Amino acid sequence: MSNLYEKTATELAGLLSSKKTSSVEITRSVLDRIDAVEPKIHSYVSVYPDLALAMAEEADRRIKAGRGNSLTGIPIAIKDNMCLQDKKTTCGSRILSNFSPPYDATVVRFIKDEGMVILGSANMDEFAMGSSTETSCWGPTKNPWDTDKIPGGSSGGSAAAVACGQATVALGSDTGGSIRLPAAFCGVTGIKPTYGAVSRFGLVAYASSLDQIGPFGRDISDIALLLNLLCRHDPMDSTSVPMSHPDFTSFLNKDVAGLTLGVPVEFFDKPGNRDVEKSLRSARDVFEKLGVKFVDMSLPSLNYGIAAYYVIAPSEASSNLARYDGVKYGHRSKDFESMIDMYCKTRAEGFGPEVKRRIMLGTYALSSGYYDAYYLKAAKIRTLITKDFKRAFESCDAIFAPVAPAPAFNIGEKMDDPIEMYLTDVFTIPVNMAGLPGISCPAGFSGTGLPIGMQLIAPHFGESKLVQLVAAFQRETDFHLKRPSI
Amino acid sequence: MEFETVIGLEIHAQLLTDSKAFCSCTTKFGNEPNSNTCPICLGMPGSLPVLNRKALEYTILMALACNCRVNEISRFARKNYYYPDLPKNYQISQYELPVAEHGWIQVDTTEGTRKIGITRIHMEEDAGKLIHDEKKPVSYVDLNRTGVPLIEIVSEPDMRTPEEASAYLRTLHSILVYLGICDGNMEEGSFRCDANVSIRPVGQTALGTKTELKNMNSFKNVQKGLQYEIERHTDVLGNGGAIIQETRLFDPSTGATVSMRSKEQAHDYRYFPDPDLLPLRVEPELVEKMRASLPELPREKKERFVMDFGIPEYDAGVLTSERSLAQYFEDTVSIFPNPKSVSNWMMTEFMRVLKGQGSSVASAPVRPKDLAGLLKMIEDGTISGKIGKTVFEEMWVSGKRPDQIVKDKGLIQVSDVSELSGIIVKILEDNPKEVSRYLEGKTQLMGFFVGQTMKATRGKANPQLVNEIITSELEKFRASSEQ
Numbered sequence: 001m002s003n004l005y006e007k008t009a010t011e012l013a014g015l016l017s018s019k020k021t022s023s024v025e026i027t028r029s030v031l032d033r034i035d036a037v038e039p040k041i042h043s044y045v046s047v048y049p050d051l052a053l054a055m056a057e058e059a060d061r062r063i064k065a066g067r068g069n070s071l072t073g074i075p076i077a078i079k080d081n082m083c084l085q086d087k088k089t090t091c092g093s094r095i096l097s098n099f100s101p102p103y104d105a106t107v108v109r110f111i112k113d114e115g116m117v118i119l120g121s122a123n124m125d126e127f128a129m130g131s132s133t134e135t136s137c138w139g140p141t142k143n144p145w146d147t148d149k150i151p152g153g154s155s156g157g158s159a160a161a162v163a164c165g166q167a168t169v170a171l172g173s174d175t176g177g178s179i180r181l182p183a184a185f186c187g188v189t190g191i192k193p194t195y196g197a198v199s200r201f202g203l204v205a206y207a208s209s210l211d212q213i214g215p216f217g218r219d220i221s222d223i224a225l226l227l228n229l230l231c232r233h234d235p236m237d238s239t240s241v242p243m244s245h246p247d248f249t250s251f252l253n254k255d256v257a258g259l260t261l262g263v264p265v266e267f268f269d270k271p272g273n274r275d276v277e278k279s280l281r282s283a284r285d286v287f288e289k290l291g292v293k294f295v296d297m298s299l300p301s302l303n304y305g306i307a308a309y310y311v312i313a314p315s316e317a318s319s320n321l322a323r324y325d326g327v328k329y330g331h332r333s334k335d336f337e338s339m340i341d342m343y344c345k346t347r348a349e350g351f352g353p354e355v356k357r358r359i360m361l362g363t364y365a366l367s368s369g370y371y372d373a374y375y376l377k378a379a380k381i382r383t384l385i386t387k388d389f390k391r392a393f394e395s396c397d398a399i400f401a402p403v404a405p406a407p408a409f410n411i412g413e414k415m416d417d418p419i420e421m422y423l424t425d426v427f428t429i430p431v432n433m434a435g436l437p438g439i440s441c442p443a444g445f446s447g448t449g450l451p452i453g454m455q456l457i458a459p460h461f462g463e464s465k466l467v468q469l470v471a472a473f474q475r476e477t478d479f480h481l482k483r484p485s486i
Numbered sequence: 487m488e489f490e491t492v493i494g495l496e497i498h499a500q501l502l503t504d505s506k507a508f509c510s511c512t513t514k515f516g517n518e519p520n521s522n523t524c525p526i527c528l529g530m531p532g533s534l535p536v537l538n539r540k541a542l543e544y545t546i547l548m549a550l551a552c553n554c555r556v557n558e559i560s561r562f563a564r565k566n567y568y569y570p571d572l573p574k575n576y577q578i579s580q581y582e583l584p585v586a587e588h589g590w591i592q593v594d595t596t597e598g599t600r601k602i603g604i605t606r607i608h609m610e611e612d613a614g615k616l617i618h619d620e621k622k623p624v625s626y627v628d629l630n631r632t633g634v635p636l637i638e639i640v641s642e643p644d645m646r647t648p649e650e651a652s653a654y655l656r657t658l659h660s661i662l663v664y665l666g667i668c669d670g671n672m673e674e675g676s677f678r679c680d681a682n683v684s685i686r687p688v689g690q691t692a693l694g695t696k697t698e699l700k701n702m703n704s705f706k707n708v709q710k711g712l713q714y715e716i717e718r719h720t721d722v723l724g725n726g727g728a729i730i731q732e733t734r735l736f737d738p739s740t741g742a743t744v745s746m747r748s749k750e751q752a753h754d755y756r757y758f759p760d761p762d763l764l765p766l767r768v769e770p771e772l773v774e775k776m777r778a779s780l781p782e783l784p785r786e787k788k789e790r791f792v793m794d795f796g797i798p799e800y801d802a803g804v805l806t807s808e809r810s811l812a813q814y815f816e817d818t819v820s821i822f823p824n825p826k827s828v829s830n831w832m833m834t835e836f837m838r839v840l841k842g843q844g845s846s847v848a849s850a851p852v853r854p855k856d857l858a859g860l861l862k863m864i865e866d867g868t869i870s871g872k873i874g875k876t877v878f879e880e881m882w883v884s885g886k887r888p889d890q891i892v893k894d895k896g897l898i899q900v901s902d903v904s905e906l907s908g909i910i911v912k913i914l915e916d917n918p919k920e921v922s923r924y925l926e927g928k929t930q931l932m933g934f935f936v937g938q939t940m941k942a943t944r945g946k947a948n949p950q951l952v953n954e955i956i957t958s959e960l961e962k963f964r965a966s967s968e969q
Contacts, residue, residue, distance in 0.1 A: 081532075082532070083530075083531065083532045089531070089532075091531070096531065099531070101525070101530060101531065101532065102525060102530070103525050103530070103533075105532060200532075200534060201532065201533070201534050202532040202533075203532055204531040204532045205531075205532065205762075207761075208761035208762050209761035235536065236534060236536060237534050237536075238534065238535065238536050238537070238762060238763050238764055239761075239762065239764060315758060316758075316761055318566075318756075319564050319566050319576050319756070319758070322566060322568065322574065322575035322576055323529045323531070323573060323574045323575050325568065325570075325575060327570045327573075327627070328528065328529075328573060329530070339570065343568060363756065366566070366756035366757075366758050367754055367756060368754045368756070371756075371757075371758070375758055
């Protein structure tokens with residue numbers, strides 16, 4: 001029997017319900033694994049062994065009493081931007097380095113109510129601004145497949161933890177690709193649900209109209225279980241959609257023959273990476289053998305996705321991050337001469353360079369006289385992107401795309417070139433702009449053994465279609481079963 | 487050169503909802519600082535706003551009362567600025583698409599009735615309060631008020647005099663209070679007014695450079711501040727100077743305005759749609775529901791009082807100035823259907839005692855049915871009007887019913903002609919000097935005889951009868967003296 005930390009939530013749930021193991025055993029196995037590899041990977045900002053074991057004991061009691069749910073007793077890592085009551089929630093930022101929220105995020109409440117075991121907070125780019133988890137004030141997370149490489153970002157800690165057994169599953173958030181990109185770079189499965197499917201209450205905002213929480217797992221069955229838990233209406237979030245979602249596990253064994261995947265020329269006409277091209281081509285072969293049809297299509301507005309994103313996201317961020325001023329909580333500068341001086345020094349000391357860059361971009365874009373030229377124009381492009389996708393879905397069930405232009409890059413490689421870093425998200429950003437669900441799953445490896453991901457995009461609230469397609473793909477392939485040797 | 491004044495007002499009114507605009511914290515005034523707070527109104531990381539439906543309903547009520555068009559889609563926007571009383575460092579407000587636009591109200595002024603345009607009514611959240619230590623360089627933040635729902639009512643620049651502005655302000659105030667959506671307390675800041683004022687040569691259509699006045703926390707100060715500012719504008723322009731566009735603070739202690747910030751120092755609020763709140767859709771059904779629940783407004787009520795009850799316009803105006811007062815009047819009239827008598831009593835005795843006691847109509851110990859009972863006793867002659875006033879005061883103090891008081895104190899009016907005649911004849915016989923002087927033509931002595939009669943009957947004599955009997959008895963004296 002392989003180690004408990006290597007098993008999926010679905011496998012562990014089976015073992016728990018048949019009493020072959022306990023949540024405490026599972027949790028100990030994962031905590032031991034964290035002890036063993038954390039110094040090399042640095043997936044976590046905080047690990048809570050005592051809390052985790054107490055939650056595991058409680059879960060075991062529940063299971064024994066016959067009150068266990070599908071995910072009761074399963075260990076999970078939470079990205080450091082979701083409020084954990086009375087525990088440090090730092091967003092990877094110095095400005096919140098001493099902040100413990102007085103309340104739980106709605107998703108954290110769901111997890112606690114389910115009886116899952118919270119391991120700790122996963123590392124991330126500061127305020128989720130980055131594609132590499134290098135902007136965290138706690139230092140970078142390493143890619144478990146090659147510790148010289150970045151794990152992708154911004155949910156790099158969550159993805160790396162799941163990849164190397166430091167967590168069975170994890171939560172991340174995705175504003176421009178922050179779940180899908182690290183999932184691809186770390187060889188795990190991750191989904192960004194439809195905007196409005198998962199509550200944002202308690203998710204520390206980066207760009208409110210784009211942020212969405214989603215799960216990481218080692219395979220699609222774990223994703224389906226977590227979607228069942230997460231996709232629920234929350235009256236505390238005005239953008240949470242009041243609707244009932246299907247049982248996503250019921251789509252795990254559905255046939256995909258006859259489904260159509262759209263191939264946007266804009267996602268395949270860039271000078272590409274050979275490994276990525278090869279993996280995508282063979283993924284297409286797998287689907288075709290399963291009876292899936294492919295249609296070429298054009299979504300011309302996708303070419304403006306990045307430009308528009310880097311107006312809208314920083315604009316919202318400049319306002320969302322205004323509250324970190326040293327008055328109420330978080331870091332406050334020690335020496336200051338006046339109120340304005342306190343604001344300036346607190347923020348100068350508390351924020352890292354990438355966050356400052358985006359605050360300045362956003363402040364500029366919203367300024368009187370520039371609003372129409374930047375924010376308003378970007379909002380129009382966003383509408384065009386949404387319309388392009390809508391039209392595309394008239395002739396296909398989902399869209400087939402790469403996740404990133406190339407596999408994981410070296411630590412430090414793009415830190416001095418923000419534009420290069422931003423371009424990493426060229427295939428993921430349009431999905432957030434349109435509020436669509438997008439999934440990233442392992443689809444191959446590069447010549448040097450780095451994971452390569454494939455992205456599928458569905459119409460609004462079409463998560464079940466993504467589960468169905470990826471489940472079929474994972475039945476035919478074993479990329480998702482490969483684990484990094486560390 | 488002769489100048490014309492142009493005034494527009496911006497009014498902020500706190501809505502009387504139980505909970506705040508975007509969270510469920512209480513709006514109760516006067517609680518321990520920072521006790522009416524939660525992660526949402528404290529702007530904690532990750533917290534999100536959800537609109538208070540009651541606040542929207544109240545806003546729609548005001549919009550309808552001001553003849554506004556209620557927009558089917560409106561948007562919340564963020565107004566960004568840094569200040570410690572604003573925990574998020576942005577205020578949730580409305581900018582491009584307010585809840586309501588294009589309204590008007592009618593305002594009565596000494597010059598007649600004026601129609602003043604309402605540009606827009608929008609919703610926003612209030613900020614907290616800063617308390618500055620007078621001895622140390624320390625400021626304290628109280629966030630109890632943070633997130634309390636406000637509406638901002640912006641007028642067209644339709645007013646031409648401070649008096650007109652004041653009348654407009656009072657009219658809006660009474661509408662808000664009538665609707666029961668604002669307590670209208672200017673001192674506590676639940677009703678605030680900023681004014682934009684400019685002057686221009688008579689005949690010119692283009693507007694002059696305006697200044698914005700803040701900190702006028704009473705009706706009187708609004709009028710004073712505007713008056714000062716108009717004189718200042720007139721002086722500056724008259725001396726060949728130019729008005730600088732700026733925001734000025736009214737100083738109640740000097741009655742003057744002082745510069746607060748110039749146009750160049752004005753904030754760039756970087757408004758943009760709040761992504762945490764979806765576009766606000768107001769269903770036509772909700773508007774119709776609110777329209778149906780709209781109470782009769784002061785102006786309509788006043789007109790109806792004049793028409794239906796035949797009372798003078800001035801009285802109708804006073805009686806409808808407060809919804810509870812008007813209700814009291816109507817309740818009394820429904821039991822004692824003599825509106826003029828009820829109106830007279832309320833305008834005089836009732837208001838006098840009410841103001842003297844500093845109590846509110848709602849808590850007045852004399853209820854409409856008791857007042858009606860008292861007026862009935864006066865009308866049917868059981869007691870005199872004068873005695874009625876004493877009984878009324880006694881009712882107010884003791885809370886007893888009027889018939890009880892009249893009975894206990896033996897105040898029933900003496901209307902027995904033979905009993906009164908006996909008393910009066912005796913008085914005339916006891917005062918021969920006065921009688922003869924009266925008969926010589928000093929008719930003012932009538933009052934003396936009436937007074938003596940009232941004294942003898944401890945005020946209970948029916949005054950009309952007393953007059954008649956004294957006159958006829960005196961005539962008898964004249965006849966006998968001429969014989």
